[in-house]
Every structure is written in structure tokens, then in C-alpha cells.
Amino acid sequence: xxxxxxxxxxxxxxxxxxxxxxxxxxxxxxxxxxxxxxxxxxxxxxxxxxxxxxxxxxxxxxxxxxxxxxxxxxxxxxxxxxxxxxxxxxxxxxxxxxxxxxxxxxxxxxxxxxxxxxxxxxxxxxxxxxxxxxxxxxxxxxxxxxxxxxxxxxxxxxxxxxxxxxxxxxxxxxxxxxxxxxxxxxxxxxxxxxxxxxxxxxxxxxxxxxxxxxxxxxxxxxxxxxxxxxxxxxxxxxxxxxxxxxxxxxxxxxxxxxxxxxxxxxxxxxxxxxxxxxxxxxxxxxxxxxxxxxxxxxxxxxxxxxxxxxxxxxxxxxxxxxxx
Ligand SMILES: NC(=O)c1ccc[n+]([C@@H]2O[C@H](COP(=O)([O-])OP(=O)(O)OC[C@H]3O[C@@H](n4cnc5c(N)ncnc54)[C@H](OP(=O)(O)O)[C@@H]3O)[C@@H](O)[C@H]2O)c1
Numbered sequence: 343x344x345x346x347x348x349x350x351x352x353x354x355x356x357x358x359x360x361x362x363x364x365x366x367x368x369x370x371x372x373x374x375x376x377x378x379x380x381x382x383x384x385x386x387x388x389x390x391x392x393x394x395x396x397x398x399x400x401x402x403x404x405x406x407x408x409x410x411x412x413x414x415x416x417x418x419x420x421x422x423x424x425x426x427x428x429x430x431x432x433x434x435x436x437x438x439x440x441x442x443x444x445x446x447x448x449x450x451x452x453x454x455x456x457x458x459x460x461x462x463x464x465x466x467x468x469x470x471x472x473x474x475x476x477x478x479x480x481x482x483x484x485x486x487x488x489x490x491x492x493x494x495x496x497x498x499x500x501x502x503x504x505x506x507x508x509x510x511x512x513x514x515x516x517x518x519x520x521x522x523x524x525x526x527x528x529x530x531x532x533x534x535x536x537x538x539x540x541x542x543x544x545x546x547x548x549x550x551x552x553x554x555x556x557x558x559x560x561x562x563x564x565x566x567x568x569x570x571x572x573x574x575x576x577x578x579x580x581x582x583x584x585x586x587x588x589x590x591x592x593x594x595x596x597x598x599x600x601x602x603x604x605x606x607x608x609x610x611x612x613x614x615x616x617x618x619x620x621x622x623x624x625x626x627x628x629x630x631x632x633x634x635x636x637x638x639x640x641x642x643x644x645x646x647x648x649x650x651x652x653x654x655x656x657x658x659x660x661x662x663x664x665x666x
Contacts (some may be wrong), residue, residue, distance in 0.1 A: 345361075345402045346360075353391075355391035355396055356389070356391055357645060359644070371414065378661040380661050381659075382405055385403055385440075389403050389645065403438050408460050408464040409444065411425060424453070427439070427451055429450075429468070440644060455624035459633075461633065465633070465635050466659075469659060474622060476558045480492070483603055484578075492515070492556045493553070497519055499657070502518070502560045506518050507630070510629065518534035540561075549596065549600070554572060561583055561585045579605070581607065635659055636658070639661070644662060
């Protein structure tokens, strides 16, 4: 079978497409024939060696997969069942989705919910699950469409674009924040009612004009700091990503003067929450035109694609797709 396998070379971690024996895959009681594996920023960091993501070398990359059960030693899954797997160390410390087959414990699998095709589930992938968790969290903490607009940063990215689509579907007014000035039509097509570039200048003011009822931040760093300074009283900012770094400079004033909540999002959810969120993704959080948000590449095109992703030149969701 073919796999995109990441080795620790003398020039640092690097992924290449290799042939490997399925028996050499990490252990599990279910073998899945992979149909699609979405590509995430974290995969690009791992495969290019830009960050120390991989915990054990060599390791097949790919932090998610959608496919059909081929063999199962678990009575919960049968050959032919469509399943989704992400998190639990997939593509980090357990052979991941950029391979024709994946072998995992049955406990890691989510059944494909009614209302999603395998391709739609892969277009969502970890990115969609994270975006859905953020929308779920905003709603859980009382943010409703009548309270004002929601800002989404890194809006053309995988997480960002899906968050824009989901929030629009839920009736929120969405302001898409993107550095890509040529992507306004794409963002409005997803349902954004306003599109802005990130603020150019740093400010020393601890608070600025209150603009957002809530926010979904996929970028971190200065953009997250700006969101905290500009979120309205009782607003909620969800932090998902670190595309601009892991640092965060803020003051306590947004929290103690405006009652702003900073809520963390981690997509490696417990199974009960995972299934609930996937069910919502197949229902009230499914954006219009989801199918058009994905495009396919072959496994061999992954290395070049990852370089583009690190350079921030990608928009939407791209899948590595394997033949039937
Ligand atoms: N918490 C979790 O469980 C979880 C799950 C999934 C992903 N993530 C994280 O979420 C983030 C987004 O993931 P993704 O898969 O959506 O990535 P992606 O498709 O590459 O999108 C990231 C977007 O962020 C913006 N961006 C990229 N580099 C930037 C930089 N240096 N400074 C400012 N903005 C930059 C770009 O959007 P614009 O050009 O439109 O501004 C880019 O399209 C990543 O940090 C990823 O690690 C976390």
C-alpha cells in the first residue's frame, strides 16, 4: 500500500510517499480502507518539519481519515461501514490518514452520520469539527444572532471558512477577517456579510470600540489580542489556532470590565461530545454548498501542497482521495 510517511532525516522531519506493508501499520482492531483524508495546517507543520508535531518516527501523516471498514475484530463495526477517525494521536503518534489503509482501535471511530456523504464528512474533517465546536461553545455560552456580529479570523482557511459557513447557516451576521484581499467573493459566497483585513497596527490601548458579540479565532497572536480588545460586553472569543504563533499578550481588562470569556477549543473531543457535534455537522450546522468547498489532490502532490499551506496561500479544504 502507498503511504505518506514522515521520517526524522538529517535535515529534520520530512514526509515522502513510500510503499509499505499493511501489516506494519500501528495496532488496532479495525482496518479501514481510506477514501479521503483532509489536509490540515498541523499536517503541513508535521510533514515539512516546521514544528515538532510527530511524536514517534517513522509515522504516516494525516490527522484524520474517512473510509470504509475492511476488517473488524470489534462487534461494533462491520466490513463496509463508513467511519470517521481523527485525534487520539492519529498522524502524530499513530499511523495516520495519508495512506491507503489505517488501523485503529474501534473506540476511536465515529460512524458517518446520516445527512453527510463520505466526501462531505472529509471536507469537514478536523477543521469542520473544530469550527462546529466553536459555534456550539458560542451558543452554549449564550451568544445569539440578535446580540451582534461574529468575527472569524483566518477566514479563508479550512477552519475559518467552515466556521463562516456554519455561523451563516445558524443566522449569525459574520465578519470574515482575512489577509487575502482577492478572496472577498469566496467569503461572501460562504455567507459572510462583511469582509475585512486584519488590523495593520499594534495599539497599546487595552480596550477598543466594542464590535463583536463573539469570535472564532484560528490565527492566535496579534489577531486574537485584537479580538479580545474589541469584543462587546458578555461576548465570547473562542481560540482554536496558532497560525500566527503561540504567544498572547493581553490585559485582564476585557475580562473584568466587559465580562468577555476566552474559551479554548480542542478537537480531540471525548466520544460522546464528538458524536453529538458530528450529528450537528450533518444537520443544523451543515453549511449550504459544502460539497463545493473541497477539492482533491493525489497523495503524490502532498509535499508541494504542504509548502503552499505553510506559506498561507491555500483557501478552503483539500482532500487526498484514494480510489474505490
Ligand atoms: N484546536 C484544535 O483542536 C485545532 C483543530 C484544527 C486546527 N487547529 C488550528 O487552527 C488553525 C487553522 O487551521 P487550518 O487547518 O484551518 O489552517 P489553514 O487552512 O492553513 O488556514 C489558516 C489561515 O490562517 C491565516 N494565516 C496563515 N498563516 C498566517 C500567519 N502567519 N499570520 C496570520 N494569519 C495566517 C490564513 O487565513 P487568511 O489569509 O484568510 O487570513 C490561513 O488561510 C491552525 O493553527 C491549526 O493548527 C486547531
